[in-house]
Structure formats: C-alpha cells, structure tokens
Amino acid sequence: MDITERNKKVLLIVLIAGCFLSTLNQTLLNVALSGLMEVFDVTAATVQWLSTGFMLVNGVLVPITAFLMQRFTTRQLFISSMFFLLIGSVLCACAGNFGVLLTGRMIQAIGAGIIIPLMMTVILYLYPSEKRGIIMGTIGFAIIFAPAIAPTLSGFIIEYVSWRWLFIGLIPFLLIVIVLAFKYLMNVAETTKAKLDITSVILSTIGFGCILFGFSSAGSKGWDDPGVITAIIVGMIVSTLFCLRQMKSSDPLLNLTVFKYKVFTLTSFINVLITMIMYADLILLPIYLQNGRGFTAFEAGLLLLPGAVINAFLSPVTGKMFDKYGAKPLFITGLVFIIVSMWGVIDISDSTTYIYIMVRTIILRIGLSFITMPLNTAGLNALPRELGSHGSAVNNTIRQLSGAIGTAVVITVYTMQATSHASELSMENENITAIEPEALASILGSSDAYVFMLALSFVAFIIACFMPKKAKAAIKKSEGESQN
Incomplete structure (x- = not known):
C-alpha cells in the first residue's frame, strides 16, 4: 500500500x-x-x-x-x-x-x-x-x-x-x-x-493471568500465602503448555520463532531487567519519600517530574542517535547512567536531601531514555516484517510480566529487610536518631532493595556487551533475505 x-x-x-x-x-x-x-x-x-x-x-x-x-x-x-x-x-x-x-x-x-x-x-x-x-x-x-x-x-x-x-x-x-x-x-x-486458536487463548489467559495475579498479590499477602503459591505454580505450568503449543502450531497465536533472532533475544533479556528496575523504582521511591521521610503524595510526584520530563524530551534525540550509531553504544551509555543512579541510593538515610534524590532520579531517567525506545526498535528491527506484530506482542507480554514480577520481588526484599531492621532497632535501648524506628526501618529497607536493583543493572550491562556492533547491517541483511 x-x-x-x-x-x-x-x-x-x-x-x-x-x-x-x-x-x-x-x-x-x-x-x-x-x-x-x-x-x-x-x-x-x-x-x-x-x-x-x-x-x-x-x-x-x-x-x-x-x-x-x-x-x-x-x-x-x-x-x-x-x-x-x-x-x-x-x-x-x-x-x-x-x-x-x-x-x-x-x-x-x-x-x-x-x-x-x-x-x-x-x-x-x-x-x-x-x-x-x-x-x-x-x-x-x-x-x-x-x-x-x-x-x-x-x-x-x-x-x-x-x-x-x-x-x-x-x-x-x-x-x-x-x-x-x-x-x-x-x-x-x-x-x-x-x-483464532481458542485453546491457545484459554492457555495464555490462565497462564499469564495466574502469574500476574500471583506476583502482584505477593507484595500484600506474602510469599507464604497458599493462594499466591498456587497461582504462580499454575501460571508457570499453563504458560509452559501454551509455549509448547505455539512452537508446534503452524499458525501460532504468539509466534515464538522471534527468539531465533539473536538481537531480539538479547533485547528481550535487557527488556526484562530494565522493566523490573523501572517499575520497582516507581514503587520504591514513593515508599521511601512518604513512609520513611513523611513527604506528601504531591511532593513525591513533584520530585519525579523533572527527571521524567527530561526523559521524555531526550527520547527523540536518542531515537536519532540510534539511527546513526546503532543500539550497542546507546545501551551501554544508558546502563552506566542507571548503575550510577542505583549506586547513589544504596545508602540513603533520614538526612538524604530532597534535591539529592531529585538529581539521582534525573540521572536514572537520562539512562532510561538511552534504552527504553531504542530497545524496542532494535528488537523489532531484527525481525522480518511478517513477524513484526508477533515481536511487538511478545515485547509487551514480557513487559507486563516483568513489571509485575519485578515490583513483587523488590517489594518483598524491601518488606523482609524493613521488618528485620525494625526488630533490630526495637532491641536497641538507645536510639541516637530523632526519627521514629518504623520510619528508619523503612528507609533502611529501601536502601537494601536498591542494592538488589543495582545487581540487576550490572546483569543488564553484561548482556548489553554481547549486542553485535553491526546490528544495523545484520538487520538490512535479514530484511533483504525476507524480501527475496
């Protein structure tokens, strides 16, 4: 057309x-x-x-x-x-x-x-x-x-x-x-x-639905809740059956052959880690600001605003850079910014200033602007046109699952560490800080959760190093093959 x-x-x-x-x-x-x-x-x-x-x-x-x-x-x-x-x-x-x-x-x-x-x-x-x-x-x-x-x-x-x-x-x-x-x-x-393969629709609905429900409920109900455990196990079994059915089908609902393309697979792994970091930070930072420091929801929202606005305005710029330099240099640059931003909050305390947290969030958002959209573009560019809609659907499925799983895991790390710190603080006779023990435990729990997120950033950085330098040449080659 x-x-x-x-x-x-x-x-x-x-x-x-x-x-x-x-x-x-x-x-x-x-x-x-x-x-x-x-x-x-x-x-x-x-x-x-x-x-x-x-x-x-x-x-x-x-x-x-x-x-x-x-x-x-x-x-x-x-x-x-x-x-x-x-x-x-x-x-x-x-x-x-x-x-x-x-x-x-x-x-x-x-x-x-x-x-x-x-x-x-x-x-x-x-x-x-x-x-x-x-x-x-x-x-x-x-x-x-x-x-x-x-x-x-x-x-x-x-x-x-x-x-x-x-x-x-x-x-x-x-x-x-x-x-x-x-x-x-x-x-x-x-x-x-x-x-429409009705069986595949039923399997994907039950499988992905149970995984999302299980992980998103784990934060409030706890990992030992029978409903959470059952939902996650059922979800994983049914999702496996769904994937097996897609691989055998001549007209799959979700074409998993997209993972035969190396660049798409690498970007999918990075996508999982970056989505976990991004969603978890959006949950963890307001917890630290509101529960630990006593800021209002409006003040917490204002703190996030400058970084997010810079992220949005940088997005077209990084898009141009992607067309010019390819994915690998952008991913590595972005992940360096993300690692620095996570490193900056592994020891946050009750005296960490509002401006410091704002600047750190701006650094994180600059890093994300080098990765978020170039990640999608690089993955989809690696596919022949007829697999485009499947690649897009796989990308979005990965993002939904990663967001739910990442948030649940980070909130669990935060809750376990905050509870542990609260019991330690209650055993101490003298509290040398002027802050309430519950708030201090929340701050220390947030700090520990950021250590976990820093580890995820390093893993994403290592995977990004395996991205081919000449991804664009490979893309043009695969497109040429698909047209022949």
Missing part, C-alpha cells in the same frame, strides 16, 4: 494522541489509591485491584493482539480501543461504589492493551529500519511524558478538586481523538481471515 508522507504524519499524530491518553490513564490512579480507600471504605488489598486488575486485563489481552492485527483493520482496532477507554472513563467518573469503579478500570484496560502493540506494528509497516529510531523516539516522548506528569497531575487534582476529575478530564480528549480517527485514520496492512 502506498501512503504519502503527509498521511503518515497524520496517522502518527492520531496514534500518538491515543497512546498518550492510554498511558496517562494507566498511571493516573497510582497516587489516588489511599484516598479512594477512604472514599469507598475498602482495604489496601482491595483498592490495589484498581492497578492489579488493570494489569491483569492488559497482560491477558496482549498475547492475542497479533491475531487481532491480522483479523481487523488499523481503523477498527484503534477506534474500538478508544471507545473502550471512553466507556471505561465514563463508568469510573460516575462510579457510586467500588465495584463500578473497578469494572470501569477493567474496560479501560481492554482499550489500553491494544494500542501500543498496534502502534509498534504500524511503524514496522510504514518505515524502513534506518528511519524507525527517530519515529520510535517521537512515540517514546508520548509514552514516557504521560506517566511523567501523571503523579503530579493526579496529586494536584486530588488535593484541589475531586478524584472524579481524573476520569472526567480524559473524556473530552478521548472524544477529540475518536473524531480525528474517523476522519483521518487509514488502514495500513491488509487483513487476513486468520483463525
């Missing part, structure tokens, strides 16, 4: 706008959870389902996105996902009880689960490998900028207006994007009469 440059730009603008709203919506509730506990009179474990449930629906939906992209047109999928976001937002805004709010979030998650894999696949169709870096960088701006402003924005809304405006505010923007999509969005790839 021949698409003009102008049409490509219009298509990208509409997709980026939809992606921005979807990503913003994902993280908007993070700092509102404690307030919603009071509004609906629910426990922390119950309110957590607003995040866990969203992640579950997202994670379960992602493996079937490759099929959806074969079966339905770009227009149909994008407009449907925007309508799901709209209906979910209206339900949440009008929610009179927690059940309705949770239902609205689940409906929003259906829309959000489709958008990013759809957008990645559209880019693979529209742009050659040597131009994808800058385009991915521009998209990275939207994907990174949305969660960057979300904590500060939602903190401000909750403090000065009402939590309902977190959803009411989204509605007019979603309507505008839907109108633009109807007017300007064109179809990119041809659809095929792909058959």
Whole structure:
C-alpha cells in the first residue's frame, strides 16, 4: 500500500494522541489509591485491584493482539480501543461504589492493551529500519511524558478538586481523538481471515493471568500465602503448555520463532531487567519519600517530574542517535547512567536531601531514555516484517510480566529487610536518631532493595556487551533475505 508522507504524519499524530491518553490513564490512579480507600471504605488489598486488575486485563489481552492485527483493520482496532477507554472513563467518573469503579478500570484496560502493540506494528509497516529510531523516539516522548506528569497531575487534582476529575478530564480528549480517527485514520496492512486458536487463548489467559495475579498479590499477602503459591505454580505450568503449543502450531497465536533472532533475544533479556528496575523504582521511591521521610503524595510526584520530563524530551534525540550509531553504544551509555543512579541510593538515610534524590532520579531517567525506545526498535528491527506484530506482542507480554514480577520481588526484599531492621532497632535501648524506628526501618529497607536493583543493572550491562556492533547491517541483511 502506498501512503504519502503527509498521511503518515497524520496517522502518527492520531496514534500518538491515543497512546498518550492510554498511558496517562494507566498511571493516573497510582497516587489516588489511599484516598479512594477512604472514599469507598475498602482495604489496601482491595483498592490495589484498581492497578492489579488493570494489569491483569492488559497482560491477558496482549498475547492475542497479533491475531487481532491480522483479523481487523488499523481503523477498527484503534477506534474500538478508544471507545473502550471512553466507556471505561465514563463508568469510573460516575462510579457510586467500588465495584463500578473497578469494572470501569477493567474496560479501560481492554482499550489500553491494544494500542501500543498496534502502534509498534504500524511503524514496522510504514518505515524502513534506518528511519524507525527517530519515529520510535517521537512515540517514546508520548509514552514516557504521560506517566511523567501523571503523579503530579493526579496529586494536584486530588488535593484541589475531586478524584472524579481524573476520569472526567480524559473524556473530552478521548472524544477529540475518536473524531480525528474517523476522519483521518487509514488502514495500513491488509487483513487476513486468520483463525483464532481458542485453546491457545484459554492457555495464555490462565497462564499469564495466574502469574500476574500471583506476583502482584505477593507484595500484600506474602510469599507464604497458599493462594499466591498456587497461582504462580499454575501460571508457570499453563504458560509452559501454551509455549509448547505455539512452537508446534503452524499458525501460532504468539509466534515464538522471534527468539531465533539473536538481537531480539538479547533485547528481550535487557527488556526484562530494565522493566523490573523501572517499575520497582516507581514503587520504591514513593515508599521511601512518604513512609520513611513523611513527604506528601504531591511532593513525591513533584520530585519525579523533572527527571521524567527530561526523559521524555531526550527520547527523540536518542531515537536519532540510534539511527546513526546503532543500539550497542546507546545501551551501554544508558546502563552506566542507571548503575550510577542505583549506586547513589544504596545508602540513603533520614538526612538524604530532597534535591539529592531529585538529581539521582534525573540521572536514572537520562539512562532510561538511552534504552527504553531504542530497545524496542532494535528488537523489532531484527525481525522480518511478517513477524513484526508477533515481536511487538511478545515485547509487551514480557513487559507486563516483568513489571509485575519485578515490583513483587523488590517489594518483598524491601518488606523482609524493613521488618528485620525494625526488630533490630526495637532491641536497641538507645536510639541516637530523632526519627521514629518504623520510619528508619523503612528507609533502611529501601536502601537494601536498591542494592538488589543495582545487581540487576550490572546483569543488564553484561548482556548489553554481547549486542553485535553491526546490528544495523545484520538487520538490512535479514530484511533483504525476507524480501527475496
């Protein structure tokens, strides 16, 4: 299909706008959870389902996105996902009880689960490998900028207006994007009469769903909870069965042959570690600031803002650099920044300044801007075009699972260490600090958890060293082979 440059730009603008709203919506509730506990009179474990449930629906939906992209047109999928976001937002805004709010979030998650894999696949169709870096960088701006402003924005809304405006505010923007999509969005790839393997859908839903549920519940219920252990074991067994079925199938739901490509496999390993670090830091830093230091949610959100804004604005720059220099130098540079940022917080205390933590977070975010979007681009560039939608679906499945697992593991390390420090402090007769023992235990627990994250950063750095230097040449070769 021949698409003009102008049409490509219009298509990208509409997709980026939809992606921005979807990503913003994902993280908007993070700092509102404690307030919603009071509004609906629910426990922390119950309110957590607003995040866990969203992640579950997202994670379960992602493996079937490759099929959806074969079966339905770009227009149909994008407009449907925007309508799901709209209906979910209206339900949440009008929610009179927690059940309705949770239902609205689940409906929003259906829309959000489709958008990013759809957008990645559209880019693979529209742009050659040597131009994808800058385009991915521009998209990275939207994907990174949305969660960057979300904590500060939602903190401000909750403090000065009402939590309902977190959803009411989204509605007019979603309507505008839907109108633009109807007017300007064109179809990119041809659809095929792909058959849906129902058994694979059931296996992926149970497998990935149980793993996500098990790990995301471990933080609140503990690793010795029978429900958590059962969910993780069942999830791993069923996911293994799913993978075996995909390898034997002639038309797999999720094509695992993408792992035959070395660059894609290496970027997938780095993706797992970077996602674990990124998600865990977004959970751990507010715990340290609020539980350990007594800052408000709004102050914690403000601290995260400068680093995240710099990250977003650097994304198009690192996209250009990727096109020029390839993946390896960018990954190594980014991981050096990440290692420095983790090293800087392995001994945080009650006297560590707000500015110091802010500067450290800026360093982390600079590092992430060298990795996040180039990682996706390098992995997908390594694949022939016909495997693009599968590669995108695999990437997003990995990200969902890594986020849940990384958060759970780091919160467990934090909880175990904080509990251990609390018992040690209670045995000491004299406490030479002016800070409460519980807060001090929380600070020491955070510090120990960052040591674990520093170790993950070093592992990612070692893997990045194995990235081929001439990845771009290899990409062009594989594309040439696929066209012959």
